[in-house]
Amino acid sequence: MNRNCSYCNEKLEGRVGKKFCSSYCRSAFYYQRTKEKEDTLFKKIDVQLKKNRKILKNYNRAGMAKIRKEKLIREGFDPKYFTHYWKNKKGQVYLFCYEFGFIELQEKDHKKYLLVVWQEYMK
Known part of the structure; x- marks a missing residue:
């Protein structure tokens, strides 16, 4: 089963539920998602x-x-x-x-x- 990082699309290694390859990608993903939401x-x-x-x-x-x-x-x-x-x-x-x-x-x-x-x- 090929799993890729939700932000940079790099191949993931490690535990099954992992979504990001690094803490940088996790942070960048959520920052981008928050930025795209309507103004708070x-x-x-x-x-x-x-x-x-x-x-x-x-x-x-x-x-x-x-x-x-x-x-x-x-x-x-x-x-x-x-x-x-x-x-x-x-x-x-x-x-x-x-x-x-x-x-x-x-x-x-x-x-x-x-x-x-x-x-x-x-x-």
Whole structure:
């Protein structure tokens, strides 16, 4: 009876129920299978967090910046997705996507975000 690896199709040796020739092939097979499945909630959240981080990083090259909220939203930023928060001594809450943070401000007739980068003192 010829048995072949379910991933690379190499000939299998060993026990009867064996499906893969190596742990690499087993891992690669299940990774590929999971990747082909429809998007899971976890994956959607992860994608949005990474998108938020990329947008914040792009607009905050100097370490602190102000930008109109609507501009970030147009680019796909979603403020409901963040990794953690930090509250300063004034009680203001900064939301963070990994190391890039933001807080909403009201200036005249426009809502803006103050963008910051995580600092050691924020622990």
